[in-house]
Amino acid sequence: MVIKYRKSGITEQELVHRCAQEDALAQKVLFEKYGPGLQGICFRYAKNLSDAEEIFQLGFIKIFDKLGNFRFESGLKTWMTRIMINTALNYLKTNEKIKWESDIESQFENTDLSTEQLHGMDLKFLMECIQKLPVGYRLVFNMYAIEGYSHKEIAEELNITEGTSRSQYARAKNVLEKKLLAIGFEKNNYAGRRI
Amino acid sequence: MQDEEFKNILRKKAESFEIPVRSNAFHAILAKRQNAQKPNNKNVIIFWIAATVTVLGILIYLSSKNLPETIAVKEVLKPASAIFDPVNIKPAESGLIKIKTATKRHEPKNYIAIPHTQNHSPMLLKKEPDQTAKTLNTPAAPLPVLNPNLKDDSVYSENVTAKQKDTMGLIAKKEINHDTIESVTLVSEDTSSAKETQPGFISGSKTVSAHYSGNLTGDAVDLKFSLALYGNYLPYHNISNAANNQEIKNLYPNEFDERAKLVYLTGFWGQLHYKKFTFSTGVAYSEIHFDKIYSAPVLDSVKSGVIHQESIEQNAIDQKFIFLEIPMLVAYKLSDKKINLSIQTGIALQWMLYTQTYIFIKTPNEITYMSQNEIANKRFNKFQYLFVGSIHINYTPYKHLTVFAGPTLRANQKPLYVNEYTVRPAPVSGGLETGIKINF
Numbered sequence: 001m002v003i004k005y006r007k008s009g010i011t012e013q014e015l016v017h018r019c020a021q022e023d024a025l026a027q028k029v030l031f032e033k034y035g036p037g038l039q040g041i042c043f044r045y046a047k048n049l050s051d052a053e054e055i056f057q058l059g060f061i062k063i064f065d066k067l068g069n070f071r072f073e074s075g076l077k078t079w080m081t082r083i084m085i086n087t088a089l090n091y092l093k094t095n096e097k098i099k100w101e102s103d104i105e106s107q108f109e110n111t112d113l114s115t116e117q118l119h120g121m122d123l124k125f126l127m128e129c130i131q132k133l134p135v136g137y138r139l140v141f142n143m144y145a146i147e148g149y150s151h152k153e154i155a156e157e158l159n160i161t162e163g164t165s166r167s168q169y170a171r172a173k174n175v176l177e178k179k180l181l182a183i184g185f186e187k188n189n190y191a192g193r194r195i
Numbered sequence: 196m197q198d199e200e201f202k203n204i205l206r207k208k209a210e211s212f213e214i215p216v217r218s219n220a221f222h223a224i225l226a227k228r229q230n231a232q233k234p235n236n237k238n239v240i241i242f243w244i245a246a247t248v249t250v251l252g253i254l255i256y257l258s259s260k261n262l263p264e265t266i267a268v269k270e271v272l273k274p275a276s277a278i279f280d281p282v283n284i285k286p287a288e289s290g291l292i293k294i295k296t297a298t299k300r301h302e303p304k305n306y307i308a309i310p311h312t313q314n315h316s317p318m319l320l321k322k323e324p325d326q327t328a329k330t331l332n333t334p335a336a337p338l339p340v341l342n343p344n345l346k347d348d349s350v351y352s353e354n355v356t357a358k359q360k361d362t363m364g365l366i367a368k369k370e371i372n373h374d375t376i377e378s379v380t381l382v383s384e385d386t387s388s389a390k391e392t393q394p395g396f397i398s399g400s401k402t403v404s405a406h407y408s409g410n411l412t413g414d415a416v417d418l419k420f421s422l423a424l425y426g427n428y429l430p431y432h433n434i435s436n437a438a439n440n441q442e443i444k445n446l447y448p449n450e451f452d453e454r455a456k457l458v459y460l461t462g463f464w465g466q467l468h469y470k471k472f473t474f475s476t477g478v479a480y481s482e483i484h485f486d487k488i489y490s491a492p493v494l495d496s497v498k499s500g501v502i503h504q505e506s507i508e509q510n511a512i513d514q515k516f517i518f519l520e521i522p523m524l525v526a527y528k529l530s531d532k533k534i535n536l537s538i539q540t541g542i543a544l545q546w547m548l549y550t551q552t553y554i555f556i557k558t559p560n561e562i563t564y565m566s567q568n569e570i571a572n573k574r575f576n577k578f579q580y581l582f583v584g585s586i587h588i589n590y591t592p593y594k595h596l597t598v599f600a601g602p603t604l605r606a607n608q609k610p611l612y613v614n615e616y617t618v619r620p621a622p623v624s625g626g627l628e629t630g631i632k633i634n635f
Contacts, residue, residue, distance in 0.1 A: 037212075146202075
């Protein structure tokens with residue numbers, strides 16, 4: 001008997017249970033439902049799309065392997081995101097040389113970017129800018145600014161000091177801001193000219 | 196713009212950011228998962244091969260090991276009344292037969308004699324020291340005073356050594372006090388041909404098996420590893436009608452039976468999955484009982500020395516044949532639900548290791564029993580093959596655990612004895628088996 005799933009016709013709990021039972025069809029449904037978003041996360045952490053795809057596949061293997069242990073104590077998406085981030089961190093630690101700069105206290109509380117500018121920024125362009133950050137900056141920036149980790153958690157996760165984490169974030173933000181302002185301005189102008 | 200505001204906007208944007216997934220990514224992930232399991236699979240395959248080689252080694256060793264030529268085993272069937280002819284009581288030459296007696300329940304129980312084995316298995320006899328005096332502590336009742344006029348044809352025994360052709364010999368020791376033992380031999384001559392009487396069969400099967408998991412050639416085929424414990428907990432019903440004599444049927448109504456009291460043997464099973472089909476093999480332990488005692492607790496209580504007069508209806512024999520079994524089965528799973536049905540069929544190869552016989556004799560006041568072991572010899576069809584079929588209801592509460600139960604049919608294709616008249620039909624039995632399987 002073949003069970004056909006419609007994306008809207010199955011509860012998350014049932015989907016997880018089926019996946020844990022190695023139901024390939026359910027796994028595909030889960031993959032199609034959450035895959036693009038999770039690959040987007042990998043994209044932010046990896047230095048290029050190829051690495052992002054590699055991290056994404058490794059992460060999904062872990063997700064399928066561990067789904068049987070998922071107890072719905074947190075949201076499924078949150079749980080999967082966490083696995084994907086851990087996979088990305090492990091991948092980068094293994095495959096990239098991360099250069100941590102000294103703990104120079106940096107304070108970049110404010111930014112020259114306006115809210116409107118950031119809101120109007122092309123999403124993919126913004127993510128590409130984050131991806132182009134040096135690996136150390138990229139990791140801390142993603143974890144602190146987007147994932148919401150504290151500097152203490154980042155320090156523990158990456159085996160660095162809290163000060164280094166703060167410093168990495170401040171520098172990353174500064175570099176990103178400059179990029180966004182410079183390239184984004186040019187891009188917008190270029191786009192304006194084309195129109 | 197403040198840092199908090201900056202982070203909030205970024206988070207909202209990042210949440211909606213998606214990268215389309217390549218069309219082949221899902222299959223790539225499945226393939227990588229299966230490949231990731233391969234290193235473990237190798238270990239399990241090696242383990243399984245080692246286990247198989249060990250079992251085959253044991254089989255080869257057993258097949259090359261012949262009984263001493265001095266033992267020409269011949270069957271002589273005797274009525275109990277003839278065996279226990281008090282006129283022929285003689286001192287025992289060796290006390291290696293186990294006899295226990297007990298009075299009615301609530302009365303003090305008295306035990307006489309001990310170890311098993313009859314004199315037609317000298318190897319076993321040699322290994323058995325005379326422990327009679329050590330074992331019996333309670334004041335023993337006199338050796339069962341059997342009624343010479345007892346015409347109970349329901350009890351038969353079989354044995355004999357080469358030197359005792361046509362002689363039915365039961366050797367027993369009687370203990371009166373701790374160290375004062377008067378040994379006796381109960382001997383009876385019988386030249387009658389009583390082969391038309393023979394008790395029925397009971398068979399049993401227990402399996403512990405292990406399976407192995409992983410992908411061999413693609414998405415559809417994988418080799419799984421799992422550990423399974425299963426047996427049959429309800430008596431099987433005789434289908435083969437081993438006893439063709441109505442009198443014997445009345446005496447031994449429960450001819451073929453299967454039951455599992457304990458799991459004796461660990462087997463390593465390989466399971467090859469292809470779509471909904473599962474091919475499996477491994478090693479199992481199985482028993483066939485030839486018996487009128489169909490209640491396992493009764494037999495167990497007797498073996499443990501607690502005999503209640505009312506628990507045994509009449510004189511009886513329980514003959515057990517012990518097999519090493521290699522099943523080769525194919526199962527078809529009807530669905531992938533948590534609770535599902537599967538149909539299983541196949542053949543099993545059996546190697547008879549030895550037989551074990553318990554003889555129970557009930558007199559008005561006492562129950563006496565003896566036991567003996569016998570290595571499978573030329574009298575028996577040592578190599579057996581049987582067809583097995585079953586329908587299992589499977590329940591998988593967790594990924595790694597399956598509980599199952601269902602009706603099973605086991606049909607031996609060869610009789611157990613080579614020439615025995617009444618046991619000529621091959622055992623066929625049907626019953627219920629249950630089990631638990633741990634999937635790795």
